[in-house]
Amino acid sequence: MILNQHGTRELDEWLKIAKVVLPGAHPNRLQEWSLARIALKEELNRQKISIDVKNTKIENYQRFIGHPELMFSLSHTRTYAGAWVLPSKLCLGLGLDLELKDRKISEDIQKRLFNTEDAEMDPLTLWSVKEAVYKSLPPNAQEKIWLNFIRIKKDKFSVENFPHSGEWRVYPHHELLITQAARLI
Numbered sequence: 227m228i229l230n231q232h233g234t235r236e237l238d239e240w241l242k243i244a245k246v247v248l249p250g251a252h253p254n255r256l257q258e259w260s261l262a263r264i265a266l267k268e269e270l271n272r273q274k275i276s277i278d279v280k281n282t283k284i285e286n287y288q289r290f291i292g293h294p295e296l297m298f299s300l301s302h303t304r305t306y307a308g309a310w311v312l313p314s315k316l317c318l319g320l321g322l323d324l325e326l327k328d329r330k331i332s333e334d335i336q337k338r339l340f341n342t343e344d345a346e347m348d349p350l351t352l353w354s355v356k357e358a359v360y361k362s363l364p365p366n367a368q369e370k371i372w373l374n375f376i377r378i379k380k381d382k383f384s385v386e387n388f389p390h391s392g393e394w395r396v397y398p399h400h401e402l403l404i405t406q407a408a409r410l411i
Contacts, residue, residue, distance in 0.1 A: 227269035228308040228324070228404060236264050243280065254304070261307035262300040269298075269309040286365045288319065299361050303329075303402075310406055318409040319392075321361030325354045325403045341386070343377040351403060352378065355394050358407035359383045363390055383407060 240260035248256060267279040275296070283291040290296060298311040299322040310322040331339070331349040339353060347355075356373045363371060367388055375386045384391040392409040 227265045227272060227310075228306060228399070228402070230306055236267075237261065240264060258302035258304070258307060261305075262302045262309065265307045266298060266300060266309035266311070269311050273311060275311070287361070288365075289314075299358075299406075301358075301361075306402060308404065312408070316411060318411060319362035319364060319390075321358035321363075321405075321407040323354045323357040323361065323403075323405045325350060325357075325405075327401060327403060339373050341374050341377050343379070345378050345380055347378075351396060351405075354403045354405040355383070355396065355407065358394060358405040359385075359392070362392060362407045362409050 237257070237260055240263055241256055244256040244260045248259060263279055270277055270279065277290055277293060282293070285291050288297055288299065295314055296311060297314045297317055297320050298309060299320040301308050301322045301324040303324045303326055306324050308322055308324050310320055312320055329350055331353050335353070336349050339349070339356060344352060355378050356376050359376050360368060360371070360373060363385070367390060371385060371388065377384045377386065381393055381395065382391065383394055390409055392407060394405065394407040397404040
């Protein structure tokens with residue numbers, strides 16, 4: 227589920243929650259955080275899953291506490307936010323990344339991004355794929371992995387010195403790169 231900030235009626239309500247959860251955060255960050263929670267609620271509704279997003283705690287940005295049957299990933303960038311939800315019986319981890327197509331990846335970031343085994347692609351797409359892959363990894367692995375440890379092949383990924391691998395996809399959109407990665411069972 228991808229949402230644009232325009233036309234969301236719930237944003238003001240979520241912004242009040244965001245100010246409590248993220249005290250002192252920049253107003254743009256609060257808005258993006260709020261829009262991602264709205265996207266999550268909408269995706270759950272679309273799938274006919276009854277979870278009260280406002281009153282259910284989230285663990286490691288991937289699971290609802292008390293609902294081990296689900297995994298999810300959130301992403302946001304300026305005026306867009308998205309959520310991806312799958313049953314945990316299908317995957318070990320999910321990652322979603324949204325990037326505006328006009329975003330520039332600095333040379334400094336590019337130096338820390340590339341792995342010699344990566345498939346050839348433009349820096350923004352590689353960044354987005356690696357961000358989605360990173361989000362799909364377990365939190366204890368995220369603490370030990372740099373983006374250049376992640377090897378990107380055509381539709382597949384693996385991580386140097388770690389047993390994590392999976393699949394990735396980039397979906398077309400007029401303003402965004404929408405990238406999903408999953409460690410499948």
